[in-house]
Amino acid sequence: MSDPFACNEYNAVSRRKFLGGTAAAIAASSLPAFLPKVAFAQGTSTKDVLIFIQLIGGVDALTVCVPHGDPIYYSSRPTLAIPQPGSGSQFAAIDLDGYFGLPQCLNPLKPIFDNGHLGIIHAAGRDNWTRSHFDAQFMMQSDSINLTDGGWIARHLASSSQTYADAAFRGFAFTDTTPVTMVKGQQVVSTSRPESIAFGAGYADDAEIAATISRMYSRVKDESRGVVRDSKRTIDALSPLNLGSYSSAASLPYPDTLIGNALRSSAGMIKGGIGVEVLQIDWPGWDTHAGQGSVGGLLHNMLRTLADGLAAFYADMEASGRTDWTIVLLSEFGRQVEENGSQGTEHGSGGTLLTLGPNVQSGIHTTWPGLEIENRRDGVDIMPTTDYRDVLGELLRNRLHNGNVSFVLPSKPVENTGAKWFKAA
Amino acid sequence: MLTRLNDEKRPDEILDAMTQTATSRRGLLAGGLTMALGAAAGMASAQNGMAPNRSGSRPPGSGGNGNAFESGGASGGASFNRSWANSKKKLLRKISYGPTTTDVAEIDNLGYSNYLEQQLNFSAIDDSACEALVSGHCRYIHLSVAELNAIQNPEWYPGPDAMDAMAIRSAHSKRQLYQRCVEFWWDHFWIAAVKDSSFAEFQRSVIWPNAMGTFRDLLVASANHGAMMIYLDNHQSFHTQTNINYARELLELHTVGVNGGYVEADIYQVAEIMTGWGVHENLPLGRYDPNAEVFKFHPARKSPGSYTVMGQTFTSTGKQQGDDLLDWLAAHPATMRHITDKLCEWFLGRKASSAILQQVSQVWGNHGDLKAVLRVILAETNVASSLPSFKRxxxxxxxxxxxxxxxxxxxxxxxxxxxxxxxxxxxxxxxxxxxxxxxxxxxxxxxxxxxxxxxxxxxxxxxxxxxxxxxxxxxxxxxxxxxxxxxxxxxxxxxxxxxxxxxxxxxxxxxxxxxxxxxxxxxxxxx
Structure with a gap:
């Protein structure tokens, strides 16, 4: 095992040889035996549908929630700082509490904040951290040491009772590849455009062809079996909803953007009552190393697009009288405090997390570490003072009615934080 | 699907249930067992500190050993196991796109080793028929930038042309192993969000000529191309104003890998060494303009002084310092391991065994002789124990x-x-x-x-x-x-x-x- 050339597969085989015995014994030994017994939550009240939005690439927390009361913010960001409220700039921050504010591009979220339905969890991150996108994303999505334990959403679904016994699917991702969060999930489906998903190609006997293909997959023992089965059930469940022609119940229409369309389809699925419990939207491209454009540029436009989509969804749900939903927006990390020489920012391990919906604890939640060099991680990152896994743990307990937090989020002992960020169940 | 939802259930039971791929309990034995074996492999992977599934192409349920089929894992149950026992056909699947009856006849005629040698010695294979198809379909893909500039408004759609050329060659070239290598390096030295012309130029001047040459040449060519400099922001990395994006990925993705033994400070040293590597300024901005995003080294932007990366100090100056760094990285044992692991995943559906790594370390040399590396990886015993990969x-x-x-x-x-x-x-x-x-x-x-x-x-x-x-x-x-x-x-x-x-x-x-x-x-x- 100490062979420096030994690869993973090799070690796995060695380990199996070492363990010997029957396959069943090996299977048992591969499970985390140290985990204690846990009981399922017995709650019966309606749980929220979760919309989990991943902003991939590392969102700049200091643009999303501007510490306009801190002069170091302005000295660290000569070109990227959002101007102070009252400065007269068209891009001046919208003050929230005298110290923090929203950039103008997030103005559509201000009424939601004022309604008490927007939470900003600032200086969020994790203690075992990295500045590698890929490792950080894996940590955020799997929250486990290896993928064979599946992703955290998959584990959540597996360890909680489903809303509808006969749901076609419980988890849905607006992606063409299965997100790591849902790997190993039962009844999870991913496709980028659910409004146009179809099995057939236009043969007169499309249905028979589809049935034959499905039967072939029902005979295999790998995961494609479940994927094909769930895909077919998904098509059968979605086609009556006619998502392509769904429109908002409010006067504010959904913008024709990636996020707008995904939220529009999410609303259609939620209101369609088909039993979906978790929806995930992935939006890559937040890795702003150069030409970040916090002030009227690239990042400004992206955040505006995000805010417009969220506002449309919020209005639709409000007009529809739906209160059983929660949105969480998370990025794998944030950016460093100082801007770099390219008017961009480097990867930084501290970021921000947004929660939105009628059941979140609204407001700015932070133990703000300050931006002084000595208060930063490594002198460069915003020092995280909230571990986002604690936030997800509270989400699980309070809004998703799943008490098996240590099973879903095994990488740290998640604190029982009561109802700090989400209203109690 | 779980059947006992409101009972007390231990996490290992839940995990066990998750590892089932079947809806019915009948699936437990075959499916669950195989997946559990997969879990064992994954645990070992975690012990090595890898970030799993970044590039892992191991099919689910295969469990990471050659016996996976026997427990009904990878794709088709027992009959699948028997039918994929033929190592010649396995080689054809691994080194070509959609192997044909002609390929089978050829490998049967030549034998495994001779067929592999023929594919390795790709430039001796007459591929003129395929190249005629490529130039008929993508008229300008063979022309140099100077030749393109000499044509008034060429009907040149460089991005799609480059992809079409790759597709036509993958489908029609007799140099199938070479094309599989082209796809591999297209992926390894990934570029996106650059001008169409510079994307195409990167493929045809960096990847295609070097795909079965040496790793060093690939690495050096990629670093000396404007598309890579722009994509990873190195063109904006100056003395006193470094941008570390390229430096990080040079270590993490291109060479030694995330477990290659470097620390955060090394990334900053690499960034200093690579300052000044960028693009010509005031070049045309047109998406299809052949002159867009051309590489240039700017001496005035280079940070002066010596820098130390992973214990190695680079004392030369100017662009030479970066050249030295790239040479050193190409010869580094961690680079050899990282690239060999990725190639094994690509061609064998599994990470490199210690035996493969040891053999590759004998032939890697200072430059990473890719033909010699492939000869090791694609040896019949390795292909015989390879695992199926899912077609992208x-x-x-x-x-x-x-x-x-x-x-x-x-x-x-x-x-x-x-x-x-x-x-x-x-x-x-x-x-x-x-x-x-x-x-x-x-x-x-x-x-x-x-x-x-x-x-x-x-x-x-x-x-x-x-x-x-x-x-x-x-x-x-x-x-x-x-x-x-x-x-x-x-x-x-x-x-x-x-x-x-x-x-x-x-x-x-x-x-x-x-x-x-x-x-x-x-x-x-x-x-």
């Missing part, structure tokens, strides 16, 4: 064209269809390229079926009529199934799937629908 959309589409011996019909359609299959470069803006493995692409299964089924109707941008006519000419169901089996499955379509197909055929003569069902079958999705 590009592989599936190019392979189908090859099996049908068909040409793309319209400009850029291949790329459009590639996007519809989920392989949309704009959705993979990150420098680790396209993902591998069933997990990564399973969300696209329905789109894949849609594509394959439409292909049998002639709607997937290539001519399916020859296959249609061949099937029509055959006298009975048995002969038709044999044709499909021989031409699309190397004669190894599992019997259980043949039964479903024959049952469907009984209900009337529907040749192309039958082919559609076969192409959507589980076995076709793996190679």
């Amino acid at each position: 959309p590009f592989h599936m589409m190019a392979g189908l064209m090859r099996e049908c011996n068909a040409m793309p019909i319209t400009w850029g359609k291949f790329n459009h269809l590639l996007k519809l299959n989920g392989s949309d470069t704009s959705k993979f803006p990150q420098p680790d390229g396209l993902p591998n493995g069933f997990h990564a692409w399973s969300g696209g299964m329905i789109k894949r079926f849609h594509y394959l089924t439409r292909a049998t109707r002639g709607f997937s941008d290539f001519d399916i009529d020859p296959v249609k006519q061949a099937l029509q000419a055959l006298p009975n169901d048995g002969a038709k199934v044999k044709y499909i089996n021989d031409h699309f499955f190397l004669g190894e379509l599992p019997v259980s799937d043949q039964v479903f197909i024959r049952r469907y055929m009984k209900q009337g003569n529907r040749d192309m629908q039958t082919l559609a069902i076969a192409l959507c079958s589980p076995t076709y999705q793996w190679f």
Whole structure:
């Protein structure tokens, strides 16, 4: 095992040889035996549908929630700082509490904040951290040491009772590849455009062809079996909803953007009552190393697009009288405090997390570490003072009615934080 | 699906339930067991500190050993195991797109080793027929930038042209192993969000000439190209104002790998060494302009002084310092391990064994002789114990064209269809390229079926009529199934799937629908 050339597969085989015995014994030994017994939550009240939005690439927390009361913010960001409220700039921050504010591009979220339905969890991150996108994303999505334990959403679904016994699917991702969060999930489906998903190609006997293909997959023992089965059930469940022609119940229409369309389809699925419990939207491209454009540029436009989509969804749900939903927006990390020489920012391990919906604890939640060099991680990152896994743990307990937090989020002992960020169940 | 939802249940039981792939409890024994073995492999992977599934192409349930089939894991149950025992056919699957009956005859004639040597010595293979197809379809892809500049308004769609050229060659080149290497390095030195012309120029001047040369040449060429400098922001990295994006990925993705032994401070040292590497300024901004994003080293932007990376101090100055760094990285044992691991995943569906790593370390040299490395990896004993990999959309589409011996019909359609299959470069803006493995692409299964089924109707941008006519000419169901089996499955379509197909055929003569069902079958999705 100490062979420096030994690869993973090799070690796995060695380990199996070492363990010997029957396959069943090996299977048992591969499970985390140290985990204690846990009981399922017995709650019966309606749980929220979760919309989990991943902003991939590392969102700049200091643009999303501007510490306009801190002069170091302005000295660290000569070109990227959002101007102070009252400065007269068209891009001046919208003050929230005298110290923090929203950039103008997030103005559509201000009424939601004022309604008490927007939470900003600032200086969020994790203690075992990295500045590698890929490792950080894996940590955020799997929250486990290896993928064979599946992703955290998959584990959540597996360890909680489903809303509808006969749901076609419980988890849905607006992606063409299965997100790591849902790997190993039962009844999870991913496709980028659910409004146009179809099995057939236009043969007169499309249905028979589809049935034959499905039967072939029902005979295999790998995961494609479940994927094909769930895909077919998904098509059968979605086609009556006619998502392509769904429109908002409010006067504010959904913008024709990636996020707008995904939220529009999410609303259609939620209101369609088909039993979906978790929806995930992935939006890559937040890795702003150069030409970040916090002030009227690239990042400004992206955040505006995000805010417009969220506002449309919020209005639709409000007009529809739906209160059983929660949105969480998370990025794998944030950016460093100082801007770099390219008017961009480097990867930084501290970021921000947004929660939105009628059941979140609204407001700015932070133990703000300050931006002084000595208060930063490594002198460069915003020092995280909230571990986002604690936030997800509270989400699980309070809004998703799943008490098996240590099973879903095994990488740290998640604190029982009561109802700090989400209203109690 | 769990059956005891409100009971007390231990996490290991829940995990156990999750590892089932079946809806019914009957699936527990076969499916659950295999997945649990997979879990054991993954635990070992975690002990090594890897970030799993970044580039892992191990099919789910294979468990990471050669016995996975025997427990019914990878794709088709027991009959699948028996049918994929032939190492010559396994080699054909691994080193080519959609191997054909001609390929089988050739490897049977030459023998395993001679066939592999022929593919390794790719430049000796006469490929003029394929190159004629490429230049007929992508008229300007062979021209240099100077030649392009000499033409008034060339009808030049560089991005789609480069992708089309890759697709045509994957489908029609006799240099199949070389094309598989082209796809590998396209992925390894991933670039996105650059001008179309510079994307194409990167492929044709960095990747294509070096895909089976040395790793050092690939690395050096990639670093000396404007597309890479722009994509990873190095063109904006100056003395006193470094941008570390390229430096990080140079270590993490291109060379020593995330576990290569560097720390955060090393990244900053690399960034200082690489300051000044950038692009010409005031160049045309046009998307199709051949002169867009041309590399240039700016001496005035280079940080002065010596820098130390992973214990090695670089004392030279100017651009030479970066050249020295790249040479040093190319020869580094961690780079050898990282690249060999990735190549093994690409060609064998598994990470490198310690035996392979030891043999590769003997032939890597200072530059990473890729032919010698491939000769080690593709030795018959390694291919015999290789595991099936899930076809990515590009592989599936190019392979189908090859099996049908068909040409793309319209400009850029291949790329459009590639996007519809989920392989949309704009959705993979990150420098680790396209993902591998069933997990990564399973969300696209329905789109894949849609594509394959439409292909049998002639709607997937290539001519399916020859296959249609061949099937029509055959006298009975048995002969038709044999044709499909021989031409699309190397004669190894599992019997259980043949039964479903024959049952469907009984209900009337529907040749192309039958082919559609076969192409959507589980076995076709793996190679």
